[in-house]
Amino acid sequence: MHIEANKKVVQKSDKEVFDFLVDIKNFEILMPENIDKFEVLDENTFRFALSGMPEIVLRLKEKFPNEKVVLGAASDKLPFTLTADIKALSENESEVSLSFEGEFNAMMAMMIKSPITKFMETLSTNMDKIS
Template identity: 70%
Template sequence: MHIETPTKIIAKSKEEVYNFLTDLQNFEKLMPESIDKFEILDEDTFLFALSGMPQIVLKRKEQIPHEKVVLGAASDKLPFTLSALIEEKDAGTSEVTLSFEGEFNAMMAMMIKGPITNFIGTLSENLTRI
């Protein structure tokens, strides 16, 4: 399953956006209002829980300075990644696209597509306010 947000314009340089996204504590600022729990587990891992949803643990999988940050599921039960692609629009302005990639059976994909789309949409929208 592949879900991608529309590209958002961020009034920060690509370096500033990258630095923001590589500090995992900042993801708490991007979470939906329905967040029940957010906890940093180690320098590369955090967990969060939204109302009515199970806890999700995300681990930093890849970083390409000032261009890309990839987080992935810490568990192999539901393998997925969440990537932020950062491009410079002009000096002091960046374009960011979030994409979700996951391997799910058809039934699971059907159940989670709506909530995942809403979740990454909220992350993307909140990123415009950093």
């Protein structure tokens, strides 16, 4: 299953966006308002829960300086990745594209597509909060 959020233009350099996203604790700032839990487990891993959804543990899997940050599920039970592609538009402006990639059976995909799409759009919208 592949889901892409709308691209987001951020008034920050590609380096600032990258540095923000590789610092795991900053994801709390990007989370939706209906977050029930956010906990940093180590420098590369965090756990979060949204109302009505199971807890998810994400781990920083790959980072390509100023270009891409890839987070993945810490558990192999539901393998998926969340990727942020960063493109410099100017010295102080970047475009961020978020994509979700996961392998799920048809029933699971049907159940999670809508909540994951909303979640991705919220993360994208909240990119304005990057400091």
